[in-house]
Amino acid sequence: MSPIDPRALSIQDFTYPLPAGRIAPEPLPDRAASRLLVSREGQLSDQHFRDLPAELPPGALLVFNDTRVVRARLLARRPTGGRVELFCLEPVAPHRSLELALQQTAACTWRCLVGNGRRWKEGPVTVDFETADGQPATLWAERQAAEAGTALIDFRWEPAALPFAEVLRTSGHLPLPPYLDRPDTATDAVRYQTVYAAAEGAVAAPTAGLHFTPELLAELQQRGFSSGHITLHVGAGTFQPVKADRMADHPMHTEPILVTAALLRQLLAHRPRPVLAVGTTSLRTLESLYWLGVGLLLVPPKTAEAAVANRPELLVTQWQPYDLAEPAARISPEAALRALLQHLEATGTDTLQASTRLLIAPGYRFRIVNGLITNFHQPESTLLLLVAALLGPRWRAVYDHALAHGYRFLSYGDSSLLMPAATDAPDAEC
Known part of the structure; x- marks a missing residue:
């Protein structure tokens, strides 16, 4: 099959029926009691979120977004x-x-x-x-x-x-998602934050992380799984509907990201073992790291002074992965991560500050991430496009199964662990 150009996609091809009664209006009393739909190598199984440690691939590194929602x-x-x-x-x-x-x-x-x-x-x-x-x-x-x-x-x-x-x-x-259509409560003040939230700045929660408890995080560590943190301050654009007939006419919102040199080194040392993103924001940040490194390698600053001067301009544009696919094919993830570390050394800082407008849609080739923990997303949304890019056509089977088996949807809903099969090629038709 010929590779897909995401600009030609119609968002109307990425929809499903979502009855209002399937949208979770409130969080469950126990975070880890939410259900977990596991999609591994094309096979589906029904679990609970507290079962996550037994479902993860051995040696996985989980990357969390530690942003905190502001009021x-x-x-x-x-x-x-x-x-x-x-x-x-x-x-x-x-x-x-x-x-x-x-x-x-x-x-x-x-x-x-x-x-x-x-x-x-x-x-x-x-x-x-x-x-x-x-x-x-x-x-x-x-x-x-x-x-x-x-x-x-x-x-x-x-x-x-x-x-x-x-x-x-x-x-x-708290800026609850507009589809909840209710005032925020004292319960939301606790439950619309992850237990590991640290850096204030988001106007929407990284909802995949809402299921984790301190006890579950401790169990993951005891079982030998690694963890790392990035910061992407989720913007209101995450709720921005796609109104254009073609994705080429949909402008992606910009979100700031912060990543430490320690995490870059952790990612380098961890390869080639699996990296799992906890949430779409973590996934977009991790994949943006590759394209930031590619940008530095293709157009390197001539001097350290130029690197410092250009530091605020580090940005992944919406179509960068698709416009630079050919030259990027020669650049490994390791080379891109090393370029970012060299950039931090040249600028005398240990935290990468950048922005991303990255749109991940069918036709995208993943460089850093091997799997995703995420909730179930709205029809005709860019987040559903991201899931379709990861799973290929199998995304429909996942959502059909969730609808048929009583899963709760959207921010306060249930979760999924998505591990694509080797045959789920990113260039496959969706």
Whole structure:
């Protein structure tokens, strides 16, 4: 079969019937009690998530996304009493760096989605809240400009010494997926975070990790499985529907990633044993590492000074794997990872900071990842395209089985362990 060009794909070919009653509205009381559908070498079996250690390939390295969801949804009031909802998407000023923006005090500007904003004509809307030590506080938000369905919002607050992260933590709400269509609760505050969440910055949870418990992580370690962590701050674009007739006309959202030199060395030392991504965000990050390394090898900076100057520009574009398929065929994953380590050494840092717009769809050839732990995704979504790229046409059998056997779907739903067969070639028709 001829290789697929993902740009020619129609998202309408990647759908399935998902009744509303199959979407899990709440998490189970026990994280590890969720069900686990195992797809290994084309064979399916029904397990529970606590059985995961017995289902993993020997010697596997599991890579987790340690991002922490921020309370990025603000419910503000107009002077007349009407409510305006602000969903913080990304910082604009005085810092575009997420880490710096969350530490900003007194005032800042973010790009936001605005709900119920038609009656918000001018002037600030407000959020009254209490600080962590019980002191009264106020956040003012003023709309600066609107563009592309979002708005630039100027925030200021008192007490001004509070970092914006603390403002969100004490005045905001968890941004639950829109399809849940309910307010967040005290249960969500715990269960819409992974137990290993560390780096604040996501506006959606890396949901594959929600099933892990401290006890299960300890068992994995006791059984000799390795683990590593990356950080990809999940953006609201993860819910962005595909509206274009062809994928060529669908713009992928950009998400920031952080990967330590220690993990790069761990990946190098682990090869050729299997690497499993815990979630689609971990998978996109790991595969992006290969393409970041390819970019450095194909267009290396001429000097260490140039490497430092270009460090913020490290980016994997949406179509890079497909446009560079021929020259990349000569570059091994090991060479790409070593190029990234050399880049970090040249720039004098031990953490790779980059961004990715990578679209993984049928036609993609995987370089780093051998398997995936993930929930069941929405029809006609880029996440379903990723699963189809990994499994080939077998993705339909997996989803048909899950529907026929009572699995719960989407963020608070059940899980799957997807280990593709050798015959599931990435270039196979889907």
